[in-house]
């Protein structure tokens with residue numbers, strides 16, 4: 001079922017090829033900067049760091065927090081995010097001596113626990129980093145995923161992060177490329193079609209969606 005949903009989404013929207021970013025550090029920085037804001041705002045802050053040749057753990061550590069905050073102003077909550085970025089880069093130095101290959105070779109549990117121990121890095125951001133930067137097969141769960149799969153009738157709306165991530169990893173083979181594409185497709189589906197007020201009539205999942213079928217019955221009566 002989950003693979004057939006993926007196939008329909010990719011056929012409808014096309015491959016999304018996430019995450020935009022040329023390096024592991026750029027992807028990590030983007031994952032922090034996009035917290036609580038649109039990708040457009042985060043991307044502009046990433047570009048500023050890139051243009052100033054500051055997308056390395058050492059450069060970010062060496063910047064004072066105010067300067068870094070000013071550089072990433074467009075991403076919103078810039079002081080908080082400056083602190084988080086510096087904490088993430090300190091972690092990479094303390095644990096891996098800035099060696100991304102060593103970091104990538106660690107197991108998922110060690111990395112996830114380490115990332116979650118950093119102030120301001122929650123489960124979604126940690127999994128963005130694990131999946132897109134370090135290419136680990138973890139499924140990123142966000143509000144779009146919860147909304148779509150609860151409407152489909154496959155999961156409860158208010159299930160825990162773990163309930164959702166277990167649901168995907170148990171039912172879809174462990175593959176970071178597949179997981180990355182799947183999450184990206186859910187984001188576009190949740191923002192373009194399965195919105196807070198869903199556009200069920202034009203949805204590529206309508207015939208397999210419990211909520212969509214109910215909505216269509218209701219709209220045909222009205």
Ligand code: SF4
Pocket residue numbers: 148151152193194195198199200201203204205206209210211212213
């Ligand atoms: S049919 Fe409607 S509720 Fe179901 S996934 Fe599509 S847009 Fe969402």
